[in-house]
Amino acid sequence: MIKQPRFSDEALGGAKPSAEDPLARLRLELDELQTYLRQHWAARTDRVLLGMRRWIALAAAALLALLALAAWVVTAVILLLAGVTGGLATVLHGRFWLAGIIVGVGAIALLAVSLAALYAGWHAVSQRRTRQKYERARREQRRQFGHSAQERATRR
Numbered sequence: 001m002i003k004q005p006r007f008s009d010e011a012l013g014g015a016k017p018s019a020e021d022p023l024a025r026l027r028l029e030l031d032e033l034q035t036y037l038r039q040h041w042a043a044r045t046d047r048v049l050l051g052m053r054r055w056i057a058l059a060a061a062a063l064l065a066l067l068a069l070a071a072w073v074v075t076a077v078i079l080l081l082a083g084v085t086g087g088l089a090t091v092l093h094g095r096f097w098l099a100g101i102i103v104g105v106g107a108i109a110l111l112a113v114s115l116a117a118l119y120a121g122w123h124a125v126s127q128r129r130t131r132q133k134y135e136r137a138r139r140e141q142r143r144q145f146g147h148s149a150q151e152r153a154t155r156r
Contacts (some may be wrong), residue, residue, distance in 0.1 A: 081107060 081103055088099035138148040 030076040085096065085099045085103045088102060089096040093096050138150060142151075
């Protein structure tokens with residue numbers, strides 16, 4: 001750390017403020033403050049940029065890992081389906097074309113059933129949450145006003 005008097009005449013670069021000019025010292029201190037503030041702002045900006053570079057590097061690494069995992073899963077599925085097709089072709093006395101059709105249709109059917117089940121589950125959860133949301137609103141209205149908007153509408 002540099003040990004230098006905070007307000008010395010050496011900071012003026014040899015130019016000493018005269019006693020007759022009281023604003024010279026003030027200008028010098030304002031220039032110093034401005035320099036320090038610029039340095040502080042530059043340091044904070046560099047810190048933010050470094051953080052952004054780190055996040056970008058982590059995101060790129062995560063994306064690369066995700067792509068590698070996806071490629072690994074796709075390769076495993078292809079190898080599994082090729083093995084099933086080969087085994088079925090053996091059972092079908094060497095008819096690879098028929099085994100390929102059967103395994104392909106089975107894989108597509110399994111995918112369709114899985115997607116339909118996922119959608120049905122998502123839809124049921126979504127409906128339940130929406131119902132709960134409006135039930136909470138009705139309870140809050142009853143608590144606050146003594147009746148809900150639905151009850152008020154059916155009375156008229």
